[in-house]
Amino acid sequence: MESLGFDFRSEAVLQTLTEDVLKSSEIEGENLDREQVRSSIARRLGMDIGALPPVDRDVEGVVEMMLDATGHYARSLTEERLFAWHAALFPTGRNGMSRILVGKWRDDRTGPMQVVSGPIGREKIHYEAPAASRVPAEMQAFLNWCNTEQNLDPVLKAAIAHLWFVTIHPFEDGNGRMARAIGDLMLARSEQTDQRFYSLSAQIRHERKEYYAILEATQKGDMDITPWLYWFLGALDRAFDHAELVLRKVMQKSRFWDNLAGQSINDRQRLMLNRLLDGFEGKLTSSKWAKLAKTSPDTALRDINDLVERGILYKEAAGGRSTSYVLVLPEM
Secondary structure, three states: OOOOOOOHHHHHHHHHHHHHHHHHHOOOOOOOHHHHHHHHHHHHOOOOOOOOOOOOOOHHHHHHHHHHHHOOOOOOOOOHOOOOOOOOOOOOOEOOOOOOOOOOOOOOOOOOOOOEEEEOOOOOOEEEOOOOOHHHHHHHHHHHHHHOOOOOHHHHHHHHHHHHHHOOOOOOOOOHHHHHHHHHHHHHHHHHOOOOOOOOHHHHHHHHHHHHHHHHHHHOOOOHHHHHHHHHHHHHHHHHHHHHHHHHHHHHHHHHHHHHHOOOOOHHHHHHHHHHHHHOOOOOOOOHHHHHOOOOOHHHHHHHHHHOOOOOEEEEOOOOHOOOEOOOOOOO
């Protein structure tokens, strides 16, 4: 990453954080809009990525929590800070149709806090958290531990913090996302940097079944956490492997623009080439180009043909109204 300039390092951070926010929410079954997440992160990082789409409040909240966790990793983890994260996650005070306690510890007004799955009447209880009356004291012990140095490897501390928080389950909802944010905060402390080039949440999303299985086995067992630590370290290692693929794309983008240095590229072409480099969904046609670049169909076709003639784009075999174009990427 040190071989890249500031702009491309920032692009790598943007891609990583976007994956982190998206995948941490997907683990809980919530699918956020990628462009909104990317837009929210870019704006908060002061990055210019062109026209920014409007962002929903729930997306802003998740992004705000994640950036506070990793951007201000050196700050103490406090009750007030956790309450602020929780309020950001649930800006309307509801999870779907249900009103929940926001910015405060859970209570037992609806019965014990349980993690369940399955249809109503045939639920399977995976875990029952400590009684609500124990939560304030349990969280005070947890926060004191988080903010005190121990003779403990900081990566192991991140693994333990993740497990400990989700085991207390202090909130009515959002505990999984907050546990992963706390784990990311601890990992940032271990690295002493707010720049992230890998996403553990994305790896956990990929291994979601195994993640829930090891959590359940640990929480229902005798609290020997060694298997959990092995799993966490393995997932982190696999997240590093995946990061190489993500960073390869960023480096490919850097090399792509290096190859075009000195060539005349208009603003519309630059916008669309960056869209293609960032992972354009579907096939690129002249009509899509016109819509996204906010230009006429004739101008869009001239822009495309110019890039085809210079070998920057190539036309796919199918012709007629279905003609589409593909980016020519540099060898890595």
